[in-house]
Amino acid sequence: MKIAILGAGISGLSLARFLIEGGVPAQSLHILEADSRIGGLCQSKTVEGFTYDVAGGHILYSKDTSVLNWMIEATGGMGAFEKKQRNTRIRFEHRWVNYPFENGLGDLPPQANFDCLSGYVRAWHKRMVDRSSAPRDFGAWVRWRFGEGIAQHFMDPYNAKVWKRELDFITSDWVAGRVPDAPVEDVLRSSVGIRTEGYTHQSIFYYPRQGGFQAIADGIASTLHARVRLRTPVTEIVQTKGGWKVNGEDFDLVVNTLPLTDLPRIIQGLPAAVADAMRTLEYNGLVSILVALERREHPDLSWIYLPHEVQGPTNRVTYMSNYSPLLAPKGKSSFLCEVTIPGGSPYPGGELEGDVLAGLVAAGLLRRDEVLFTDRTNIRHAYVVFDHRYAERREAIFGWMDEVGLITLGRFGRFEYDNSDQCVIRAKALAQELIPRLQRG
Ligand SMILES: Cc1cc2nc3c(=O)[nH]c(=O)nc-3n(C[C@H](O)[C@H](O)[C@H](O)COP(=O)(O)OP(=O)(O)OC[C@H]3O[C@@H](n4cnc5c(N)ncnc54)[C@H](O)[C@@H]3O)c2cc1C
Known part of the structure; x- marks a missing residue:
């Protein structure tokens, strides 16, 4: 085989x-x-002693402890990691608001706190009385779930920055299981200033001490080097009688992890409807901008969200150098800023860095004279966009792939909102399915 x-x-x-x-x-x-290089979206880059994750700040956590341990062991064991307590905030004007937002209402100015609380209680009460099910449009879902105040003060502007689309263009499917429901008592407590904790599933996370998140991919690849052919773009896949030809070479079995949107120009003889379904899948790209800073002091934060337009185009800033002291030279620190772009659109020019820095200054996060330099990485596929035709397209694509026996895996190989641990979970399940088949020959 x-x-x-x-x-x-x-x-x-x-x-x-x-x-x-x-x-x-x-x-x-x-x-x-x-x-x-290996690693794809898990790659990291080091410039003048500053290391950053190229596809935005990554952290390691998983509900599946056996997979989490497997990833840690592959990277060299627990000694190769920093164990961190998540400390995330939302920057609201010049205040820090606890994250998730509904657990931080007491940190808001009084009028915004009142707007958010009254909207939340109204929405909660309506859900209890109507017993209504979750709306499919994301914008409507936000109001159904959080109410008008949280929608206007946080969810609408933040999600507009991330998705770059009208919120009802997106469905609420992706939030299922991703946005845990805060008990109403916690929201009431947070509004009057009693601390509550949300999203506890990621309150502890791990990060490689050295080399950025890439160290995990490097660890997994450490026994595979002879098997990896770098600088080998797949440009043609053709089905043969007994298997597949990839770039003219015969294989019995092919497992794809390339973005589905790229396959129409690679797979020969693809049915038109399948090619169309692949091509029209919606996604967002990302520009990751490292900001290298002269100063040492950094508040003890993991990452923060910037919901407002005056804070510039960045939606999330990772306090990269807080993840490990080895990610920046001694006495220096770094931010990693994420700016999304609609999938397939041209990357913004050099003015983006200026806008990002101006936004950080406006948000009160830095002074211009502290910036040593910036470095950017453009990422073509970063976020799956769950529009209303998402499920229908995937059904057409996977139906055809199952029929011809072409296996597909990975965040953009399946177009799923999967973190690296979920990619590993799926890879493990696929291996378990394939091994008996391969052993039979
Ligand atoms: C902004 C952001 C934040 C994230 N945060 C986290 C986090 O905190 N924790 C976490 O665990 N995960 C996080 N993730 C998710 C994680 O990055 C992905 O789940 C994971 O890296 C996907 O791996 P993959 O192998 O499926 O895909 P990829 O990493 O995309 O791998 C696909 C590979 O195919 C290669 N390729 C593409 N085209 C061709 C071609 N024609 N021929 C040959 N090779 C090709 C690419 O170069 C790449 O190496 C985040 C992702 C993003 C975008």
Whole structure:
């Protein structure tokens, strides 16, 4: 059996590791990667001693402890990690508001606190009386769930920055299981100033001591180097009688982790309806901007959200150098700013850095004279956008893939809002499914 794994991101690398751990001969695996480095969205970059994650700030946490431990072990064990307590805030004018927003109402100016609380209670009461189910439009869902005050003061402006679309263009499907419901008592407590904690599933996280999040991909790949072909873009996939030809080379089995939107120009003979479904999947790209700072002092924060337009185009800032002292030179610190762009649109020019810095200054986060330099990475696929035709398109795509036996995995190979641990969970499940099949020959 000769198996091609397309892409050396965390999904492709983990799949290869699980297959080998399950007894599949390593020589039968061939990982084809376009880039000159492994890691995909988990890559990190170091510039003048400052390290940052290229696809926005990443942290390691998982509800699946066996997968979490597997990722930690692959990276060199717990000693290779910093264990951190999540400390996140929302920047609201010049105040720090506890995160999630509904757990921080008491930090707001009095009028905004009142607007948010009264809206929340009205929405909660209406849900209790109507027993209504969650609306499918995201904008309507925000009001159903949080009420008008939280919508206007936080959710609308923040989500407009992230999604770059009208909120009802998006469905509420992606929030299921992602936005835990705060008990109404917690929201009441937070409004009168009693601290409550939300999103406890990620309150502790891990981060590699050295090398950025990339260290995890490097750890997983450490036994796979002979199997990875770097600088090998997949440009053509053709189905043959017994399997597939990838770039003209025969394989018995192919596992794709490339973005589905790229496949119409790579797979030959794709049915028009499937090609159309792939091409029209909605997504957002990302510009990640490292801001290297002269100063040492940094509030002890993990990351913050910037919901307002005056704070510039950035929606999230990671206090990168707080994750590990080895991410910045001694006595210096760094921010990592994320700016989303609609998928497939041109990347903003050099003026973006100026706008980002001006926004951070307006938000009271830095002074211009503290900035040593900025560095940017453009990311083509960052966020899946769950529009109203998302499910229908995926059904057409996966129906055809199942029919022809083309396996697909990964955040953009499946177009799922998956974190790296979920990619590993899916890779493990796929390996468990494939191993008996491969052993039968
Ligand atoms: C803003 C942001 C924040 C995130 N935060 C977190 C977090 O805090 N914690 C966490 O665990 N996860 C986080 N994630 C998710 C995590 O980055 C992804 O789930 C994971 O990296 C996806 O891995 P993958 O292998 O599925 O895809 P990718 O990493 O995209 O890998 C696909 C690979 O295919 C390669 N490729 C593409 N085209 C070709 C071609 N034609 N030929 C050959 N190779 C090709 C690419 O170069 C890449 O290496 C975040 C993601 C984003 C965007």
